[in-house]
Amino acid sequence: MSKNKLKSEKPESKKLRSSAPDANTLKKDKEAEVKVKELVKDERTHKVLGMICLLLSVYFFIAFTSYLFTWQEDQDKVFRYSADVLFMTDLKVDNLLGRLGAFVSHWFFYRGVGVASYFFCYLFFILGINFIVGRRVFRIWRNIKHILFGLLFISTGMAFIAIHDGFPWGGALGDAINRWSIGFIGKTGTALLLIVAGLSWLIWKFNFDFKWPERKPRPPRAVPEPAPAPVSTAAATAMVAAEPSAKRRNALKGDGGVMVIPPNADNEPEEDTDMQLVEREQAPAGPGITYIPPAPDIPLEEEEEPAAAEEPEEEEEAGPLLYIEETVEPAPKKKRTPPEEVAFEIKELKDAEEDLPEDVELVREPVHADPYDPMLDLRDYQYPGLEMLESHVNEKVVQDAGELEKNKNQIIDTLKNYDISIQKISATVGPTVTLYEIVPAAGVRISRIKNLEDDIALSLAALGIRIIAPIPGKGTIGIEVPNVKKSIVSLKALLASEKFQHNNMDLPIAIGKKIDNENFIADLAKMPHLLMAGATGQGKSVGINTLLVSLLYKKHPSQLKFVLVDPKKVELSLYKLIEKHFLAKLPGEEDAIITDTKKVIHTLNALCIEMDVRYDLLKEAGTRNIREYNHKFVQRRLNPQKGHRYLPFIVLVIDEFADLIMTAGKEVEMPIARLAQLARAVGIHLIIATQRPSVNIITGTIKANFPARIAFKVSSKIDSRTILDIGGAEQLIGQGDMLVSFNGELVRLQCAFVDTPEVEKVAEFIGDQRGYPEAFMLPEYVDEKELEGKEFSLQDRDPLFEEAARVIVQNQQGSTSLLQRRMKLGYNRAGRLMDQLEQAGIVGPNMGSKARDVMVKTEADLEEILNTL
Numbered sequence: 001m002s003k004n005k006l007k008s009e010k011p012e013s014k015k016l017r018s019s020a021p022d023a024n025t026l027k028k029d030k031e032a033e034v035k036v037k038e039l040v041k042d043e044r045t046h047k048v049l050g051m052i053c054l055l056l057s058v059y060f061f062i063a064f065t066s067y068l069f070t071w072q073e074d075q076d077k078v079f080r081y082s083a084d085v086l087f088m089t090d091l092k093v094d095n096l097l098g099r100l101g102a103f104v105s106h107w108f109f110y111r112g113v114g115v116a117s118y119f120f121c122y123l124f125f126i127l128g129i130n131f132i133v134g135r136r137v138f139r140i141w142r143n144i145k146h147i148l149f150g151l152l153f154i155s156t157g158m159a160f161i162a163i164h165d166g167f168p169w170g171g172a173l174g175d176a177i178n179r180w181s182i183g184f185i186g187k188t189g190t191a192l193l194l195i196v197a198g199l200s201w202l203i204w205k206f207n208f209d210f211k212w213p214e215r216k217p218r219p220p221r222a223v224p225e226p227a228p229a230p231v232s233t234a235a236a237t238a239m240v241a242a243e244p245s246a247k248r249r250n251a252l253k254g255d256g257g258v259m260v261i262p263p264n265a266d267n268e269p270e271e272d273t274d275m276q277l278v279e280r281e282q283a284p285a286g287p288g289i290t291y292i293p294p295a296p297d298i299p300l301e302e303e304e305e306p307a308a309a310e311e312p313e314e315e316e317e318a319g320p321l322l323y324i325e326e327t328v329e330p331a332p333k334k335k336r337t338p339p340e341e342v343a344f345e346i347k348e349l350k351d352a353e354e355d356l357p358e359d360v361e362l363v364r365e366p367v368h369a370d371p372y373d374p375m376l377d378l379r380d381y382q383y384p385g386l387e388m389l390e391s392h393v394n395e396k397v398v399q400d401a402g403e404l405e406k407n408k409n410q411i412i413d414t415l416k417n418y419d420i421s422i423q424k425i426s427a428t429v430g431p432t433v434t435l436y437e438i439v440p441a442a443g444v445r446i447s448r449i450k451n452l453e454d455d456i457a458l459s460l461a462a463l464g465i466r467i468i469a470p471i472p473g474k475g476t477i478g479i480e481v482p483n484v485k486k487s488i489v490s491l492k493a494l495l496a497s498e499k500f501q502h503n504n505m506d507l508p509i510a511i512g513k514k515i516d517n518e519n520f521i522a523d524l525a526k527m528p529h530l531l532m533a534g535a536t537g538q539g540k541s542v543g544i545n546t547l548l549v550s551l552l553y554k555k556h557p558s559q560l561k562f563v564l565v566d567p568k569k570v571e572l573s574l575y576k577l578i579e580k581h582f583l584a585k586l587p588g589e590e591d592a593i594i595t596d597t598k599k600v601i602h603t604l605n606a607l608c609i610e611m612d613v614r615y616d617l618l619k620e621a622g623t624r625n626i627r628e629y630n631h632k633f634v635q636r637r638l639n640p641q642k643g644h645r646y647l648p649f650i651v652l653v654i655d656e657f658a659d660l661i662m663t664a665g666k667e668v669e670m671p672i673a674r675l676a677q678l679a680r681a682v683g684i685h686l687i688i689a690t691q692r693p694s695v696n697i698i699t700g701t702i703k704a705n706f707p708a709r710i711a712f713k714v715s716s717k718i719d720s721r722t723i724l725d726i727g728g729a730e731q732l733i734g735q736g737d738m739l740v741s742f743n744g745e746l747v748r749l750q751c752a753f754v755d756t757p758e759v760e761k762v763a764e765f766i767g768d769q770r771g772y773p774e775a776f777m778l779p780e781y782v783d784e785k786e787l788e789g790k791e792f793s794l795q796d797r798d799p800l801f802e803e804a805a806r807v808i809v810q811n812q813q814g815s816t817s818l819l820q821r822r823m824k825l826g827y828n829r830a831g832r833l834m835d836q837l838e839q840a841g842i843v844g845p846n847m848g849s850k851a852r853d854v855m856v857k858t859e860a861d862l863e864e865i866l867n868t869l
């Protein structure tokens, strides 16, 4: 439909354009709009605004302070001439900032909020700093809330205290509230109200612990930490990060410096919980601490501790606090840990606690260290909003009572014809089909119904009837009958669902709705690959778009890359716009979307190399999968100098697999099979779609490695068996009606619908934002066959020769895999480089599985050799 739509829309839009009155004007308007947008986004504009805000803050501060001393002299003049005072050049005022200073201060103090006016200086100050620094150093909304409260409270309070003073302590606002309040609840009432309001604010802000000391869960004692086992930084981060910082502080305050485990950590966000679990598995209780150098000072005020609990998404800016133990020996001179600075959880270290002599105290130094933030490169990246997607007209599931009754009667009658009586029948209306569940009368064998499946379907004379006898796990028989009025499941509804919004999945994909209208949302990382088949026009392309768009809604460009293979050339071309954000390609390639079979082979092999390189990295890091690896990397426990890097997930999407197999056969099948077998742990996942699910295309090897499969309507029962190992897909009704085989279950779903213009909007929105300088580069793959017979001489050295030589000499290790890892090269190219290095006398001859000798010992020697070459 999408394509059709596009086609049919084109002539219309042409017509429109030709009848447009003045295309040039429109273009200019658009250009102007773009320029204004750019100007607003420009960081220089922000800096200028910041300067203006700071200036206002300072100006107000001086004017107000001066007003405190000169108000009596100036008040008369401002009263007398009102705003005219500003234009009376011969009028002398005492305010340091002249007539404007006197006028503004009068307005703020006398007509406004009295001394609380200083809050405005603060407001402009924090706005100014945020604009200039370019990030939210201060949280504006939180501060505005406090400022509003402060304005009301201070002005009223000051007016109450200094009710008879001539100076406008509370301003007109304070006076008015005060007068009203005294009239309403009396003087004492107002005083009490003010005290309660003030205390409430303090409690809200600092959440004092009012517990009686004897009721404390455990008596205060020395900090029980394992003496010889410093906590790894990661564990510390996980513990500290998992705890809302307000709680941390409270725990400390309540104890006067002694640490208490917060009683519950239940209100932690889900993601945090998960991270904590992973970390606990890893965190070594023994030595092996990695020192994280203190990051440049981040002032503590930035953190505004309680805010961390309220606005967890903002934590990334300041980074969680890390606590690293530096001295663990029993110190003769006791040093007390400063109570406000150390937050710690003891749970994990309980075992070691017993070994610790009673009087030992640990000295910890809080360190502000930034965990590596992969999103920082594109930190202003905005996720697409749901408003870009459409709600489709007939989205509501229609329950037609007449239709239900008719079908029910027909089912009962038909079964009666075969002497099958039933006890009970119930119906569940789904978006496209209704499931009638039948409980047969006692004594009726289910196998009988199963054998009569085709006859019953024929008698019911409806298209797309599927009989499930029995429904697994239920002991009932299901008959699925297509609805006359089908409803569309819009992707928007699925993406807005709670299950999609709040989950802990690595690669969440919204697929569709089950018959009982439950949303089917799965984690591609767990599937771990997906095979899709369906005859032409049954919804495959829409299905692929659904999956891609759901991932785009959830993932940051630093976390996910797509490799898109589109032999049909038109299906995935929309995603070209997001090349610099989400696509991966081969070095030196123009197009990120691969349409040519030869290039597909190169890309698949490059992905295999990337997989091997990633496995090497995982091995070196001592981790088992990409999640653990990235976690360790984020904690800065892996050294980028040694080739470690943050690994984004890679999703390979092939839109027409049959076409590839027909043209390239084994050359495509082999790398796909390798990837499917091995790549899940390193975060490479495959989505493969095909029109022709025949056995020569979906071979045994492929099938065995794709446990999750989706079938749209196919043309024959054989095709259905090829893809799902069971019939049924031939009875689907098309238009996104699908069967999903996943986790050993077969579920009928209505695929979520997302139209091409919606995808276009999302892609444009992402594409318009600042991206990486180029697409994500896959390692280079050089076809051995292409290289055969090519003798190389030192004259036509590889362009990377010098860099490779330096890597080898710096590491004093003549290993091909070192070059592969460091320079992200394919095995072949790294091997060729090594041969050239041997020819140049930089490394020794090949020694089988051992690394070659490095003949050049210093970089200075190497430079000499390179100069002479």
Ligand SMILES: Nc1ncnc2c1ncn2[C@@H]1O[C@H](COP(=O)(O)OP(=O)(O)OP(=O)(O)O)[C@@H](O)[C@H]1O
Pocket (backbone or CB within 6 Å): 001, 002, 003, 004, 488, 489, 534, 535, 536, 537, 538, 539, 540, 541, 542, 543, 691, 735, 736, 737, 750, 751, 752, 753, 754
């Ligand atoms: N989930 C859905 N809900 C409603 N209608 C759908 C859905 N999926 C597909 N359709 C309808 O079916 C038409 C064909 O879908 P689509 O283009 O995805 O088919 P296809 O299997 O990719 O075909 P081809 O293999 O020829 O590209 C769409 O234009 C749309 O009208």
